Structure formats: structure tokens, C-alpha cells
Amino acid sequence: MEELSRRITIGQYLPTGSTIHRMDPRFKLVAFVIFIVAASSSYSVIANLIVFIAAIAALALAKIPLRFALNGLVPAIPIVVIMMVFQLLFHQAQKGEVVWWQWGILNLSPSGVHLVAASVIKFFSIVLIVSTFTLSTALTEITRGLEQLLRPLSKMRFPAHEVALIVTIMLRFVPTLAEEAERLMKAQASRGAAIGTVPRWQVVRRVRGILPLIVPLFVNALRRGEQLALAMEARGYVPGLTRSSYSSMRKSARDVVYVLVCLAFCIGVLAIPFPI
Amino acid sequence: MNHVQTENNRVVIELVDACVAYDNPGGPPKEALRGVTLEIREGEFVALVGPNGSGKSTLSKLLNGLLIPTEGTVRVRGLDTQNARNLHEIRRIVGMVFQDPENQMVSTIVEDDVAFGLENYGVPYDEMVKRVEEALVAVGMWEHRRRPPHQLSGGQKQRVAIASVVAMRPHCIVFDEATSMLDVEGRESVMEIVRTLHKSGHSIVMVTHHMEEALEADRIVVMKDGRVLKNASPRDVFCDEVCIRDAMLEAPIATDVAARLVKVGWPVPDSPLTSDELVTALRRTIFASASPPRRPNDTPVSFPSFEAKAASRKHRASAFRDASDDAGGPLDHLGVPLIRIQHLTHTYMRGTPMERKSLRDVSVDIPAGQFVAIVGHTGSGKSTLIQHLNGLIRPQEGSVVVDGLDTSLQKTDLRALRRIVGLAFQSPEDQLFEPLIGDDVAFGPFQYGMTILEARERVKFAMEAVGLGFDWRDRSIYNLSGGERRKVALAGVLAMKPKVLILDEPTSGLDPQSRSEIAKRLVRLQNNESLTVIWVTHQLEEAAQFADRILVMDSGEIVLDSSPAQLFADVARLSSVGLRLPEAPNLVQHLNGAGFDVDPSILTRDQAWLAVDDALRRRMGESKWKS
Incomplete structure (x- = not known):
């Protein structure tokens, strides 16, 4: 039987206490978005390489080992390889371009290679940037940062705080429910349930086989919800009431500098006309 | 009032003739409390005991206005819970710790969770930082303040829940069966905090099934059928045999x-x-x-039943000694024990940074018909070991052979194995999914392709074995009490008529009466159906009473393997693995x-x-x- 919890990487946080870790989450979120824009908007190989190097630098600045950041990548590798091959072969050669090889609609051309090279680098850059951000920011910081950034919207009756709380509770119960699902799978398998042994084409049997998992999972989740609501009420939670906040988000000059550097970097990458 | 009120006897909570009735669709309202009058004074430690369904939990929810009495009044420091405007203040005065440690944490990080209540009361940031630290230090969880809840043990989670309440500086803290889902270690750590809180002047209300916890209270309130049966000092309560019997308690x-x-x-x-x-x-x-x-x-000088039990124990113990004398002696009539585990090693999350060895070179033989108790702390490897026995986990190193089926071989039919080895996890009632009892018990038999008639016979056998009449089969599962649901879940495992029955904490969270009933029925099954029973527990009392043999596990190894009498004679070794002697x-x-x-x-x-x-x-x- 599988260890479900092993697959869940959401909320993995690696406290190394680096300067990136200590950034004000609001600024970190903004810098993160800018960085992602820079990584995803350019089709130039050189621009993508520059972003990739910058991503590695950010990772190093956050003191996160490369191995750790790439961990989540392993399951995706087959899909990435298949997509690369498809992109390479199905890419239409540009007019007047040398075509190295052709067979029906398949062809191999320099512009195809260029495109694939740019996308592969882009893919790795984005993975590194996302990892750097999530591994250096605790979930609560992300939700609190988001709450603060959305706060101006609450003047337009947008429930910024409630949304942040909902996200927090959701993230809080992901591991709990995953553990529970694992436990239920094992329990029902112990009673002879044929979980994971029914062939794929027997759809009805497969769906019926899920009921013993889904029903108790929902019933238990609802019960948990009820108890949690009671526990929150017992601790004085009243929806809509003004609350104070246990977060010391104090921006420093460094945060502003980081965001400005990111912004300048992004504009530079997008504005400079790189040859390839 | 005539006498001068001193600090010590000021009333914190006062209930006058409080009644609670729940709506019951298609019937008269269910009366959970029928007129309770009670006072909780400042600095007092009150234990609230009684069988499941006696109204303890309902009563505890009245104390901070989570429930409002349908009749009568509840006042907290003079504030009536009937008035909704008082509730916010009342919940600051009376804090509450719930039963399930998992379902009372809101945040993804310990210290944020402790701050949650403070945020609700608009406590300014600097004050909050001070109080969160104070509270976490008080429960010994300060060094875990940045950790997510799912990395904590049950006891640690419960300590965080207490810190969350303590941070709000309440006058009274209600513990609603807060220790019932914890292991011995976790329970002791929570009780230690409760004592400290009591000493520092907090009023404590402790709802509990554990009499040794109630014993520490200044006063015990015994509940039965929604009424207060007795409200007196521990000595008066425990010496009142009628009260003990009526409320199904257990005297020290x-x-x-x-x-x-x-x-x-x-x-x-x-x-x-x-x-x-x-x-x-x-x-x-x-x-x-x-x-x-x-x-x-x-x-009689001694009860015949006791002597018979002792004799049969002696008989079985000698059988066991034959089995464990590994020097080629006769094991079973086939020469092989029912379960043979050899050099079993298991690593959780292998190949990840969270890698952890949960079994280290475990070898053990269990002959047919033995009643084996496995004891050890949470994380000692008990759970991993039993999951190997029905093939939920295949051996990474070493081998497990049950009744000739070797799970280390890929070709072994695991479903056939699971028919021989029935396994019930902790709180098995959580896995029930059919609306009717009979259908749920029949799940296993149908999975193995039995006909309706066969399945019916199995359901009858299983339900009677756990003490539910066969005529219960058409009742709805959702109207059952916790103890009854537990029995249904156990029947679901027994319906397959396994040769080996593995139970993980089958009695946890139940009242003393239900605990001993389930245990006794299992012993009867073991004798009548020549079942091999493997019972995972952290309650040595149960192991002492029922097991032929006790395996003690510690950090992935079986450190002790002997009969109960031998084991308890060696107190030094027992305490070296952090276990305490059973009461007797x-x-x-x-x-x-x-x-x-x-x-x-x-x-x-x-x-x-x-x-x-x-x-x-x-x-x-x-x-x-x-x-």
C-alpha cells in the first residue's frame, strides 16, 4: 500500500533562516509574481538562460539545496520529455528555413530546436522560482501576506480576512485528510475490498469500489468541520468581528530593494532584444 | 449572604436547574440534561464522570455557552449565557479543550494557532507575542512553535490546544475528555499541566473516563441519565458502591x-x-x-473461575514456552508456527529527507491460538508491524509468513491473506459506510463472493460474537452510540471468520464497562473459535488481564517477549522502556x-x-x- 503522505509536497517549508526567508511576505509575494512574469514571457534562449541563472542565485541566496528544490520535479519528467519530443517534431518550420529532416507532417528544424531549448530552460526556471518561494515561506506567511495585500479590497466588501482563513484551514487539513484516506484505504483493504486491484476497464466495479472510501471520508470530514467550528467558537471567534493580527509584517529597506531589483530585472529581460 | 466571601469560594460558574433537550425528528425531544444544579468555585478542580451518553459532554458545553440550556440558567461570573451579548466575554473566562486533538487546531503553525484566540479578542501584537511565548513555555512546546500540527504527536497537539486556551488567561478551563485519545505518555504530560494550572489558581473541570484522573480532583460530579447522581469528594464517591455500580465506574x-x-x-x-x-x-x-x-x-478461599483461568493460563504459558524454545523443538503439528516473522526491517518514507526506520530486524514466531499483546509507545513500530501481517505493507527486508503465505513474494495473493488475517485499526468505527448495520458487517463476506445465505450466516455469527443481537441488522448506523459503532466495526472484521484477529487499541475512548465487555468477548472468541488474537495496546492493565504473552516494542525493536507474570516481575526492565506496571x-x-x-x-x-x-x-x- 502506498504512503500517500509521501506525495504531498504542499506546504513543505525549509527553515534555513536566510535573507529570503526573512523577507516581508507581502513583498516576497510581489517579487515572486514579477519574477514569474519575467520567466514566462520571453521566448529568447539567452533571456531564459539569464532568468535561469538568476533563479539559481535566488535559490542559493535562500540557502536551499538544489536537490531539495528539484525533488518535486522527478514525477513530471516523463511528461516533460514527451512534450519536448512532440514540440520538436510537430513544430512548423519557418518559411525559407533549412529543414534537417522531414517525414509527413513531422520535421526537425532549427527554429524547433530553439523553441524547445527555450521552453526547457523556462520550465526549470519556473520550478526553481516556485520552489524557492514555497520552501522559504511558511504557509501562514503566504496566507497572511495575501490577506494584507487584499485588504484594500475589503473596502469594496471583499471578505479578505475570511478568504485567508478559509485558505489556511484548507491547507491545515490537507495532511489530515490524506492520512485519513490512507487509513481508510488500508482498513477497507483489510476487510477484503479490492482497492487498486480492479482492472481499469471495469468502470462500474471501480466506482463502486470507491464508495467505502468516499462515504466515510466525507462523513468524517463533516464531523471534523463541526468540531472545528465549535472549537473556534469556544476561542471567541465571531465572523466579521475586527481582529488583531499575530504577524509582525514590518517592511524593511531591504524588502523594497529586492522588489525593485526584481522589477528592473524583469523589464530588462523583456525589453532587451536578444539575438536568439 | 451572611458569611464574608473569600477569594477561594467565589463562584465562577453557576448552573440552576439546567435542562437540555435535542430535537429528535419523528419522536419526542431527546433529553440530554434533566435539571442540573451545580457550582464551580474559584480554584476548584472538579471531575465530571459517568457512562457514555450520561450528559457529561452536553453539560461541559453549557459551561461556556456553546450550548444554551432549553430551561434553567447558566451564569458565568454572573453573566447569563442566555444573553448572546455576554457570550464573547464568557468564552474568555471559560476556556475549553476538546477530545480530538486533530480537530481544534485552526492554523498550519503551532504559534499562530495559539495566537488565534488572542486575535479574536483584538489583543495588540506586542502583548500577543508575550502571551504566546508564556503559554507555549508553560506547556513545554516552545521549541516546537514553528512546526505544523501534522508533525506533532497527539499529546503534543493537545498541549498546544491547552496553550491556546491558557494564552487567553481564562479563570476556568474545561477539559472535555481531553486525554481519552492519547497514549499513556501523552496523558501523563497533559495531567501534569492540569496539575500546574490548578496549583496556579485556575478552576478546572475535567470530563473523564479515567478514574485515576478523577481521583486527583477536589470534587467529583457523577452523571447518570442527564442528572447529577452524586456530587462529593473522591473518597465519598469511590466508597459508595451503589453509585459506582449505577454509574458504571471503577473504584481505584x-x-x-x-x-x-x-x-x-x-x-x-x-x-x-x-x-x-x-x-x-x-x-x-x-x-x-x-x-x-x-x-x-x-x-471459597479463591474463586473457581480464577483458578480455572490461572490453570488455563499456566497451560497456555507452557505451550508458549515450547514454541519459543527455538532449538528445533516441536512448534505446531506442522512444525511451523501460524505466523513467522524473520529479520523484518522497514523504513518509512524511504529515500526522502523524512526517512525514518520503523522496524529493525524483528523476528518473532506466533503459534496458533495464542493471545498476544503488543505494547509500546506511539512510534515504537507496533502499527508498522501489524500492517505487515496482512500484507498492507510488504517487507522491504526480511520475511513474513502467515499460514504458509509469504508476503515477500510478489505472487502471493494478498486478498487471500486478508481473509485469514482480520485487522481492525484504531477507532474502526470511522470506516463504517453503509447506512444499515447488517450491510456494513456483510461487506467483507460479499467482497469474497459469498452468497446471500452464507453472508447472512456470517453476519449473524459476527454480530452475536460482539454482543449485538442479529435483530439489530436493520438498524441505522448513525443512531448508535460510540461503543455500539465500535462493536459493529469489529463485527465487520469477524464476519470473515479470520484465523488471526489483529486489533489496534480496540478499547480506547470507551467507558470502563464497554472496555471490559469488549475485552471479555474477545477472550471468549479466542477460546471458542481457537482464534489467534494480537492486541495492540498501551494499557498494560488489559495486557495483564488477557494476554498469554506480551511483546514490548521500543524504537522499532521487540525488546521484551515474555508471559505477563515474568514481565511484571522485572520492574527494572519495564521502566527502562518507559512503561509503568499495571495497577495490580x-x-x-x-x-x-x-x-x-x-x-x-x-x-x-x-x-x-x-x-x-x-x-x-x-x-x-x-x-x-x-x-
Whole structure:
């Protein structure tokens, strides 16, 4: 039987206490978005390489080992390889371009290679940037940062705080429910349930086989919800009431500098006309 | 009022004639509380006990206005819970810790969770930082403040829940069965905090099934059928045999032994509650009596059932000794034990940074028909070991062979194995999914392709084995009590008529009566159906009472493997793996330490008083002979 919890990487946080870790989450979120824009908007190989190097630098600045950041990548590798091959072969050669090889609609051309090279680098850059951000920011910081950034919207009756709380509770119960699902799978398998042994084409049997998992999972989740609501009420939670906040988000000059550097970097990458 | 109110007897919570009735669609309203009048005073430690469904939980929810009485009043520091505007303040005064540690944490990080309540009251940031630190230090969780809840043990989570309440600086803290889902270690750590809180002047209301916890209270409130049956000091409650029986409680062993000695004529004074008090009382008994009381003819020296049990234990114990003498001796008639585990090693999350060895080179044989208890702390590898026995986990290294099926071979049919080995996890009632009892119990038999008639016969067998009549099969699962749901889940496993039955904490969270009922039914099954039972528990009392053999696990290894009597004789080794003696051997050890000569092989309460009686008689005979 599988260890479900092993697959869940959401909320993995690696406290190394680096300067990136200590950034004000609001600024970190903004810098993160800018960085992602820079990584995803350019089709130039050189621009993508520059972003990739910058991503590695950010990772190093956050003191996160490369191995750790790439961990989540392993399951995706087959899909990435298949997509690369498809992109390479199905890419239409540009007019007047040398075509190295052709067979029906398949062809191999320099512009195809260029495109694939740019996308592969882009893919790795984005993975590194996302990892750097999530591994250096605790979930609560992300939700609190988001709450603060959305706060101006609450003047337009947008429930910024409630949304942040909902996200927090959701993230809080992901591991709990995953553990529970694992436990239920094992329990029902112990009673002879044929979980994971029914062939794929027997759809009805497969769906019926899920009921013993889904029903108790929902019933238990609802019960948990009820108890949690009671526990929150017992601790004085009243929806809509003004609350104070246990977060010391104090921006420093460094945060502003980081965001400005990111912004300048992004504009530079997008504005400079790189040859390839 | 005439007398001057001192700080000590100011009332924090006051209930006057409080009634609660729940809506019951298609029937008269269900009365959970029928007129409760009660006071909780400042600095008082009150235990709330009673069987499942007696209204304890409902009562505890009245105390901070989570429930509003349908009749009568509840006032907290004079604030009526009936008035919704008072509730915010009331919940600051009366904090509450719930049963399930998992379902009361809001945040993804410990310290944020502790701050949640403070945020609700608009406490300014700097003050919050101070109070969160104070509270986490008080429960010993400060160094875990940045960790997510799912990385904590149950006991640690519960300590965080307490810190969350403490940070709000309440006057009174209600613990609603807050220790019932914890292991011994977790429970002890929570009780330690409760004691400290009580000492520092907090009022404590503790809803509990554990009598040793209730014993520490200043006052015990016994509930039964929505009413207060008795409201008195622990001594008065535990010496009231009628009350104990009616509320299905269990007196402390010292009280029990003393009461039974009194019954046969020993003048034991003072109704002792602890072993220390029993020592004093027994010394005074010897002083006070010129000769031992005459044995009435109709009272046997020892109960036949006890002797029979002892004899059968001796018989089985010798069978076990044959089995464990590995020097090529006869094991079973086939020459192979039912379960053979060899050099089993398991690593969780192998190849990740969270990698952790949960089993290290475990080898053990279990012959058919044995009742084996596996004890050890959370994380000692018990759970991993039992999951290997029905192929939920295949061996990474080593082998597991059950009834000839080797799970280390890929071709082995695991479903066939699971028909032989029935396994029920902790809180198995959580896995019920059919609306009707009978359907759920029949799930296993149908999975193995049995006909309706066969399945029906299996369901009948299983339901009767756990003590639910077959006529319950058409009842709805959702109207059952916790104990009944537990029985249905166990029946679901028994319906497959397994040869081996593995149970992970089958009695946790139940009241003392349901606990012993389930245990006794399992022993009967073991005898009648020649079932092999493997019982995972952290309650050594249960292991002492029922098991032929105890395996003690510690950090992935089986560190001790012996019969209960041998194991409890070796106190030093037991405490070296952090286990405490069960109540009966513990009492005997205490008495012998004080100079009484009680048979040290005692395992249960029923044996304990007879052995003490015997020791007293010998002592009296001796002293008379000397004079």
C-alpha cells in the first residue's frame, strides 16, 4: 500500500533562516509574481538562460539545496520529455528555413530546436522560482501576506480576512485528510475490498469500489468541520468581528530593494532584444 | 449572604436547574440534561464522570455557552449565557479543550494557532507575542512553535490546544475528555499541566473516563441519565458502591481491595484511595484485630473461575514456552508456527529527507491460538508491524509468513491473506459506510463472493460474537452510540471468520464497562473459535488481564517477549522502556515494599484482594506464633 503522505509536497517549508526567508511576505509575494512574469514571457534562449541563472542565485541566496528544490520535479519528467519530443517534431518550420529532416507532417528544424531549448530552460526556471518561494515561506506567511495585500479590497466588501482563513484551514487539513484516506484505504483493504486491484476497464466495479472510501471520508470530514467550528467558537471567534493580527509584517529597506531589483530585472529581460 | 466571601469560594460558574433537550425528528425531544444544579468555585478542580451518553459532554458545553440550556440558567461570573451579548466575554473566562486533538487546531503553525484566540479578542501584537511565548513555555512546546500540527504527536497537539486556551488567561478551563485519545505518555504530560494550572489558581473541570484522573480532583460530579447522581469528594464517591455500580465506574484498586477485605470481615479503616493509604490502613488493621476473621464456609478461599483461568493460563504459558524454545523443538503439528516473522526491517518514507526506520530486524514466531499483546509507545513500530501481517505493507527486508503465505513474494495473493488475517485499526468505527448495520458487517463476506445465505450466516455469527443481537441488522448506523459503532466495526472484521484477529487499541475512548465487555468477548472468541488474537495496546492493565504473552516494542525493536507474570516481575526492565506496571502488580509491589508478603505473581484485581487476604492471614498467624 502506498504512503500517500509521501506525495504531498504542499506546504513543505525549509527553515534555513536566510535573507529570503526573512523577507516581508507581502513583498516576497510581489517579487515572486514579477519574477514569474519575467520567466514566462520571453521566448529568447539567452533571456531564459539569464532568468535561469538568476533563479539559481535566488535559490542559493535562500540557502536551499538544489536537490531539495528539484525533488518535486522527478514525477513530471516523463511528461516533460514527451512534450519536448512532440514540440520538436510537430513544430512548423519557418518559411525559407533549412529543414534537417522531414517525414509527413513531422520535421526537425532549427527554429524547433530553439523553441524547445527555450521552453526547457523556462520550465526549470519556473520550478526553481516556485520552489524557492514555497520552501522559504511558511504557509501562514503566504496566507497572511495575501490577506494584507487584499485588504484594500475589503473596502469594496471583499471578505479578505475570511478568504485567508478559509485558505489556511484548507491547507491545515490537507495532511489530515490524506492520512485519513490512507487509513481508510488500508482498513477497507483489510476487510477484503479490492482497492487498486480492479482492472481499469471495469468502470462500474471501480466506482463502486470507491464508495467505502468516499462515504466515510466525507462523513468524517463533516464531523471534523463541526468540531472545528465549535472549537473556534469556544476561542471567541465571531465572523466579521475586527481582529488583531499575530504577524509582525514590518517592511524593511531591504524588502523594497529586492522588489525593485526584481522589477528592473524583469523589464530588462523583456525589453532587451536578444539575438536568439 | 451572611458569611464574608473569600477569594477561594467565589463562584465562577453557576448552573440552576439546567435542562437540555435535542430535537429528535419523528419522536419526542431527546433529553440530554434533566435539571442540573451545580457550582464551580474559584480554584476548584472538579471531575465530571459517568457512562457514555450520561450528559457529561452536553453539560461541559453549557459551561461556556456553546450550548444554551432549553430551561434553567447558566451564569458565568454572573453573566447569563442566555444573553448572546455576554457570550464573547464568557468564552474568555471559560476556556475549553476538546477530545480530538486533530480537530481544534485552526492554523498550519503551532504559534499562530495559539495566537488565534488572542486575535479574536483584538489583543495588540506586542502583548500577543508575550502571551504566546508564556503559554507555549508553560506547556513545554516552545521549541516546537514553528512546526505544523501534522508533525506533532497527539499529546503534543493537545498541549498546544491547552496553550491556546491558557494564552487567553481564562479563570476556568474545561477539559472535555481531553486525554481519552492519547497514549499513556501523552496523558501523563497533559495531567501534569492540569496539575500546574490548578496549583496556579485556575478552576478546572475535567470530563473523564479515567478514574485515576478523577481521583486527583477536589470534587467529583457523577452523571447518570442527564442528572447529577452524586456530587462529593473522591473518597465519598469511590466508597459508595451503589453509585459506582449505577454509574458504571471503577473504584481505584486500593479502595476496591479494602472494600472486599471489609466484606470478608477484616476491619480495614478509612477507605483508602491510594496504595500508600492502603499500607497505613492494613497496618492499622493488623493492630486492631486479635485474630483473622473466620472464613465463612460459603466463601471459597479463591474463586473457581480464577483458578480455572490461572490453570488455563499456566497451560497456555507452557505451550508458549515450547514454541519459543527455538532449538528445533516441536512448534505446531506442522512444525511451523501460524505466523513467522524473520529479520523484518522497514523504513518509512524511504529515500526522502523524512526517512525514518520503523522496524529493525524483528523476528518473532506466533503459534496458533495464542493471545498476544503488543505494547509500546506511539512510534515504537507496533502499527508498522501489524500492517505487515496482512500484507498492507510488504517487507522491504526480511520475511513474513502467515499460514504458509509469504508476503515477500510478489505472487502471493494478498486478498487471500486478508481473509485469514482480520485487522481492525484504531477507532474502526470511522470506516463504517453503509447506512444499515447488517450491510456494513456483510461487506467483507460479499467482497469474497459469498452468497446471500452464507453472508447472512456470517453476519449473524459476527454480530452475536460482539454482543449485538442479529435483530439489530436493520438498524441505522448513525443512531448508535460510540461503543455500539465500535462493536459493529469489529463485527465487520469477524464476519470473515479470520484465523488471526489483529486489533489496534480496540478499547480506547470507551467507558470502563464497554472496555471490559469488549475485552471479555474477545477472550471468549479466542477460546471458542481457537482464534489467534494480537492486541495492540498501551494499557498494560488489559495486557495483564488477557494476554498469554506480551511483546514490548521500543524504537522499532521487540525488546521484551515474555508471559505477563515474568514481565511484571522485572520492574527494572519495564521502566527502562518507559512503561509503568499495571495497577495490580503495582499495588502488590507497593505493599511488599512496605513489608507485606503478598504473592508477587498477581496480575488482576480479582487476584489482588485474595492475595492480600492471604498475606494478612499469614502475617497474623506468624505474629501470633511469635507471641
